[in-house]
Amino acid sequence: MTDSGSGAEEFDVIVIGGGPAGENAASYAIAGSDRTAALIEHELVGGECSYWACMPSKALLRPGEVLGAARNMPGVSAGPLDVDAVLARRDSFTGNHDDSSQVMWADSQGIDVIRGSARITGDRTVTVGDSRRLRARHAVVVATGTTAAVPDTPGLRAALPWISRDATNLREIPRRVAVIGGGVVACESATWLLDLGVEELTMVVRGRALLPKNEPFAGERVARSLEKKGARVLFGADLRGVERADARDTGIGRIHGGPVTLDVAGQEPLVVDEVVVATGRTPATAALGLDARLLNSHGYLTTDDHLTTADEWLYAVGDANGRALLTHMGKYQARVCGDVIAARAEGRPLEGARFRATADHGQVPQVVFADPEVSAVGITEKEARDAGVDVETVEVDIAVAGSSLARDDFSGHAKLVIDRATDTLVGATFAGTDVGELIHAATIALVGKVPLDSLWHAVPSYPTVSEVWLRLLEARR
Template sequence: MDGDSQTSTYDVVVIGGGPVGENAADYAIRGSDRTAVIIEHELVGGECSYWACMPSKGLLGPGSALAAAAALPGARERLSDTAPDRTGVLGRRDEITGGRDDSSQVEWARSAGIDVIRGHGRIVGEREVAVDERRIVAREAVVVATGSVASIPPIAGLREARPWTSRDATNLIDVPDRIVVLGGGVVACEAVTWLLDLGVRELTMVVRGNRLLPKNEPFAGEMVADALTARGADIRFGTEFESVERPDVADTGYGRLHGGPARVTLSGGDVVEVDEILVAAGRKPATRELGLSGIGVEESGPLGVDDHMIVPGHPWLYAVGDVNGRVALTHMGKYQARVAGDVIAARAEGRNLDSPRYSAFADHGAVPQVVFTRPEVAAVGVTEEQARADGIDVTVADMDIAVAGTYLLDPDYSGHAKLVIDRARDVVVGATFVGAGTAELVHSATVAVVGEVPVDRLWHAVPSYPTVSEVWLRLLESLR
């Protein structure tokens, strides 16, 4: 860094201190004498560390462990209760998030040679960012990694009722007795899973479409819906909020009940009275107040980029993670950040960008994701419907998961798997696994999709016995 008290100069300036911004800064300067700074107005570590991935998986883990034990004779007899201990679960969640103390993350950044500035970063010119009265100038690049924020649909009375968003759900302190969840995607399904674990008595899911997890293969949403219904969830498909009334509203903070009971009128006229409302109806890129209009970039909607993660027309400006609208997943944002960091480093050193490492192509059709419901949903690539819409002539391997490894996990194991194969190229373009223990299957499928491994070659990738991964052999056998 150099400059006076009001102006500082770095090689790389990153706006947004989540894991995506951290990776971009780290890769851009690692092993060099270049300098970087992260500008963050909340917590270094970002949404994932304190309000999303990490606390949500912390909340889901105990219920999953108890369900696994309850499935096995010899273990189930030792269980006095299959419901997780509420105090223990929330305590573990707080341990994972560090009580929303980001000091260890700041320490990591500084140990990596990255400075941290607290405040809102605003682009005020080419390679120039303002934080209050301070100006920060970038020699090489400005990287926007501001993520996304929860969307609240424009429904009468909903915003005024101060509904929970995902931040409240992952940081809950009060467990509502009755709750209505708006949405049927990943956030909604995972939240419903842990809310039921923690003892919510009445839980209603309001889903505009006709299935859960609509971006996945249909069987995935069906199996998750069946499991949630069996645990007591009331899922209303083809239904929407019409209006919300909550006379006693209070700004009580994350995870507290935000006032008294609410009355939610649904399409069709039904009224649901609840103690809390959780809105899990999507997210939108956090591009407001970045000053983008001042450099000729649209402020509403995602910040579009090419595969180098560069904003077209602004060769010094990069956007990575949720903010660019490509894929709203932490691991894919970190992938984009690694690409962007490598591109910045290469350009700073005068190297060409011919290598595949400088182009983010995986998020066009090889995106892996795990939904940590019970059962788990693990998928990568395209669904059969998406492949056919893209004009691909596909063949499909589709079957229940029933191998020795699953029987050892649970004598009554229930799971399903599907491969989508491009017939012309004889390569896997999509894979979906649903069932306990399937989260660890998705990386092998990701390698197959990204590597475009011919199906005949996959025959020689022998699964270990007795594991759930033996389903790969059964799927390939079905294609013979």
């Protein structure tokens, strides 16, 4: 860090947002050089994923998965979950919200961590707090992520409902819960809340299916599983209003006051102890002082495949650009972005695939850690046909030696979407136990444009669940 002569501290690269995407962008931009980087974070270094999303949610889901496997394995006995132990293990993964280890990592990479809220106040210039000015020699990267969106339903915000941060960091288990939404966060939250002892759980879903962005069979299987666990799922639900007489900010993950009454059209009043709102995310860009020309209609920064905005010195990675709201995709973009910044700083040409983020275009993998798991990559059959791609599909139940050995109640389904013209995958979806471990093979086949005829020679090991690949190929003979 140096002084620019104008009172501003000077760095080669300034990154706003200390989550996984920001960390990776800073690290890659200065790797193997004497360049300097500042990482600005107003909360905890490590970001949403580390403390309020990916890590705590998966820590809450895994015990229920293990218990389910044990209960469906003859010769193995299993009692109920020890909720206190489950929550303690979750807290160990979030470091009890202590980010000192993340700061130590940044220090080890030569990255300066700066605490505070930042806004862009000029060309390559960032102001932190009221008066601390920073200037970037090469690049400013926006990696501020998103925040939970709460609809304008009458009375909902005043009721102080739980958002995803409360659900992942719960400190007490409500007896009755309403989950508003039918997407990934809603399905995962409902899964662990039931596992942890919620007695009455109702999902209030505006649409006609869970996980509507996936192949229809995926949401259908998750809905059946949740109902088997005791959930009530209301599809086509019109939430007209919410009332809570004694709403109190009792802290993240604690019940926020007295009972909540939900007015759902055509239903008896729904009375619960807590409401979880899982209706999407909104970009955290409003306070950055960005020129409106840089943002799309939803408030996301628009970038090219180098992750550059209309201002060549300004980049955006992760949720802030709205291209794919997933931690692994944000980190992927950040790696590309960091390499682009480094190459430009050193005067090197941007030649080669590593300098373009192309996986965002129809090659995004995702795992929904519900029960059953849902993993998918690429596009669905409907998306392909809507785009005018001539496709054929192959579907089979996951019923191989590996799945029957995994647990007695194993139930799964798989679907491939195949481009007829090239005989390559454009989409794949799996639903079943631990199918998150199947999706990377599909991702490699899709990204590598491997013809299905060649996949006959990618022999799955026996007896594994991966043998479903053979069943899929056989179904197409």
